Amino acid sequence: MTALLLAQTVLAISSPMTWGIGVGTAGLALRLAPQVAWQKLGLLLALIGIALIGVALPPLGEALPQVLFWLMATLAVLASGAAVTSRSPVYAAIWFAVSLLGTAGLFLLQGAQFLGIATIVVYAGAIVVTFLFVLMLAQPEGHSPYDRISWAGFAIPMAAIGVALVIGMLVGSLPDFAPVGPPSEVLHEEHVARLGGQLFARHLVSVEVVGTILLVALVGAIAIVIQGNPRRKPLVQESEAGR
Template sequence: MSTAWLPLAATITSLSNFAREMVTSPFAWAVVLAFIGAWLLLPKGPRRGRRLGIAVSLASLALFGWIAPRIGGWLDGSVFLAMSALTIVAALATVTSRDPVYSAIWFGVVLLGTSSLFLYQGAQFLGVATVVVYAGAILVTFLFVLMLAQPEGHAYYDRISWEACVSAGTAAVFVGLMVGTVTRSFEAGSSQKPLQTAAVSAADRATGILHEEHVATLGARIYSQQLVAVEAAGVLLLAALVGAVAIVEQGKKTPAAPAGQSSLGGSSNA
């Protein structure tokens, strides 16, 4: 009779051990704080708890920075931390701004942050291309459309979210799973040994990915190995151009919204 309770007791012990480990682990706290901060920051009608949300999100970010492994000396480490903190804070501001124009401008800051992260890894061409193509062309197109299509004041649908709690939970669980996998799979006792032994020597890198003539080498690669892919991308761009023009031309044939409903109203008849 008494032995039947043993598995249950073992389960309870392991569960309490797990709970103790979770309560004392900075990683679990980082994920929980990320969830609470994102939930507080998302627009939910009345403006309450934004400052608390900012504080909680920054605390979560600091915890993530704490559990991440240190890189290089203090100068390297602090430059990297500044760039990644800028990127992540701007990303959070992009998705939580009530004004879509501010969202677009914060997204520009995200692009500058990612471009600096690319440069830090020696990807010079990508750093420049991100600023030129993304911030210079795509983001400006977004702003054009926003200016064309934005009604006066803050719209109802900018001040409310779809299920803020569930969305924040999904994102926090995703980030927690990814960060947990990344931090644990490289630990000494883990089964992911091949990744650590696959490291390349510094001399190989200097003639490879960190070549002095970076852009020339990248160009030679892209126009020899990836020539077919370049052609396919060109066809894709042409198809997208034709498609965008076709959508606009077809849309002109259908009647626009009544003048009272649409802020474009009379001006879109041209």
């Protein structure tokens, strides 16, 4: 039993996936360091990490989807890493939008046409723009010391180690999935029509609830902003005083 556990540990440690995760997270942590030379080393390590993870992934079996998957996945992961580590919040928002484009490409590759477009429209089109609006309102000068330093010192390596463990556990706990045939239902010719049918038939109540949530969130956001700005005195009092 102990020997089996030991063998498993050795196998896990020697796999490129483990090394890729470790090296990549170390690279991310170095990207957050204040020294420029460390940041460059961090970029190099992050790229090596992504390459190692890519080597460890099983091949898809077809050339075109494989190349597209490579492109989209690299774009998404690299851009999200850049969003997390860029000093200026404006660049962080823009890199986040780029990462969303990569994710939308991944959705399209899976045959989820509606969701790919919806991600671009809702996330990159609306949410990122709202981010930029708030940035403009709250931080017009753009560059601040707390963005350059973050939680300096001990916090970044600790966070990186924790995250490497989380990713390692997520990836390491994947079982060997049984091979299945191509999905006939999800990849149906009338994909969007089927999706809409499912959404408005089986999940109708959920759609109603989500609509209510959106409305409540809208009213709540307006109420929160109004609470902060005390109302001006109504004009009626003035006219009454003059009467």
